[in-house]
Amino acid sequence: MARALGALVALALLGGLLAGLASGERSQRGNLIVSLDGGLSPLRLPRQRPAPVAVHLEGGLRTADGSLLPRVTRIELGLPGQGILSTRGLPVCPRRRLLNTKRPEALTTCGPALIGHGRLEAEVVVPHQAPFTIEARLLAFNGRFDGARAVLLHATADNPPISVVLPFRIRSGGGRLGTVLIGDLPRALGPLPHFAGFEMTLSRHYSYRGESRSYLSASCPIPPRLTAGFFSFARVDLTLADGRRIGTGIVRGCRAR
């Protein structure tokens, strides 16, 4: 029962985040509208060498006519190719330590591996009942999943009390979006929670062997004559239970210092 609730919460978290997002760039396929917004902080970056940055992303899924959301089975988040994701020397949090934990316990157990935070929303569809929304708070930890680097999203909600861990594999790819976070929403979550929205900030400064490091770094590689540049900043792609895919990308700028 607790596990099922946890799954509900996790889905709810995912759904809510998406649903709450109405700003940013949007794309519509049929009745479904997906949105994505976000940015880099700081905006002013060195031209040649990467500097520590925080990445904020928020996205949502909604229907044009307010009807029920379809079930999302996979979320893919693409991050810009010129960004660097470094986990060297960063503690790793084993997934099992996060399972069935509340937020304070998760922070106590895996605090050194913390890399971000956010929130997740899901629409919970229970047969013969009006759907309701679950909002969950997210903690993001540096972890591993299936032998590869991953972001472990620890989602918790108070009402109903839920704790779920959603692993997002980190895949390096070619193209403009060099890093992709792939999260498969486990079947264990059940058919009830429908992902609606998310909001997430990834940022972590840490020391390793006396050297100051950052989980995420980026530069603004533009020629000296220009003061700003534009790049494909992020992309979200959602795979639905019926196999359809919907996604959108956003373009953002950086300023050179």
Added chain:
Amino acid sequence: MNATRRKVRRRAAIGIALFGAALLIVAAAASAAEAPTRDEYVSGLERICKPDAEATQRAMKGARGDIRAERLAVAAEKFAAATSIFGSTLKQIVAAPRPPVDAAKLGKWFGYLKAQESYLRQITAQLRADHAIQAQRLTARFIHNGNLANNVTLAFGFDYCSFKFSRYG
């Protein structure tokens, strides 16, 4: 005699009026028959936009790298080619019959698209004149305007006819 003439004139006037009304009804019916549904309109436009979007992507290949390497003249020619493709696409899609219910939305969309064409032309001119900063400012407006255009036609679900920054180098 006068009364008979008046009667004939009145009948003629009524006849002309009825004929005119019939013509209007026939014209309206013909126009309604010609007007596509939204789905037909979208698929018709996508057929026009697809080859042009692909041609734009080919024409703009490497433009970002050219600007980064300060080869502004080379980038300018790529933008010129993209402008020409965009202009030709716009001419074709403007001429396509529109669904009457979407006329206002599409009118607004075409306004944004005309602004896009103008921005592309201005970016080309500034790059040719070696004015990098002006080209940079116009690019920001071009991206913003493209997003506004996409928002207007969100419900249409355009793919090739929507603005995608990734097509521009």
